[in-house]
Amino acid sequence: MVAIKGQFRAHIQVDPALELGLISGVGRGGQPSTGTRRANRPPTTSLTRRRTINTPPTVAELPHPIALELGGNWRPQPARHGVQELDHAATFIHLDGRQLHLSERFDDPGHLHIRGAFHTTDYPFRRGERDTVRVAMRGDPADIAARIAADLIPVHRDVHERVKEHNRAQAEMRRDVEEAARDLSARLPGARTRIDGTTALVYMDLEPGEVRIGLDGDTVSLVLNDAPGSSPTPSYSR
Structure with a gap:
């Protein structure tokens, strides 16, 4: 040890090869020397990995893999409240205008409820025409798509056509009633x-x-x- 102006400075001998490795392998502040700064976050441990694996998926994460299994005519769309996308709901839209609604109910967490959606109508729905398919959200997308294709799509396709025809007839009747009423009023x-x-x-x-x-x-x-x-x-x- 050598005293310099009342302070002590330690002389440490460092192997030149080790010193070169330390300088070249680590940049300022202990960051990698590549120049890319990583985000300040805690290290991933086996505990955090298990917590990530055990986190259940959200409804918003499921439509795309299910749609791939259903085929190319169904398009997944996020559900929105205003401009905000919702995590607990989503929609499938078919090229012919049919829609399926997916949601996780607050009283049934971990399960996906899929039902056919319809335009505003006063069609008198009968029993079985608006049934819901219920599946576990952790299920395989192929299995979920198979349930939808077998238990929901055939009935929904038929009812969708009946609703469309009913709405067309109602629209025509409204036009006829309005025309007759205005004709009577004019007379x-x-x-x-x-x-x-x-x-x-x-x-x-x-x-x-x-x-x-x-x-x-x-x-x-x-x-x-x-x-x-x-x-x-x-x-x-x-």
Whole structure:
């Protein structure tokens, strides 16, 4: 040891080869000499590896491998709340417009519920037309796709066509009712019209009394209330 201005400096002999290895193998701050700084994170241990393996998958992670097994006509899409993607739900969209909805229910964690989705409709669904397939989220994607293909897609395809036909018929009926109601209103001076989907009401004051013409699909009803020289007339259909 040699004293220099009251401080001590230790002279340590380092082998030149070892010194070259230390300098070339480690950069500043103990980082690799490649110039790439790694993120500050704790080292991965066997415990953290087991925790990662045991973490259940989210619904958002499942659609792509399942869609690959279902075939090229189904496209996975994330479910959103506003602009935020949801981890517990997703959607399959077929090229012909059919949709399947996937979700994990809060009261049934670890299981995937798949059901057919439909556009807004007043179609009278019957028992079995909106059943759900329930599978374990840790299941093999090929097995999940096989369940969907066997137990859900055939029924959903048929019901989807019936719903589409029902909606087309309802839209045509709404157009017919609206046209008939407006035509009646134009022929009755002072008549007023209220249209609500496949029903419409055309009414007119008679001083005293009132006449009401109701349209409900292809049914027409006429009501006379307090008409001059007559008692109230019940409605009828034709």
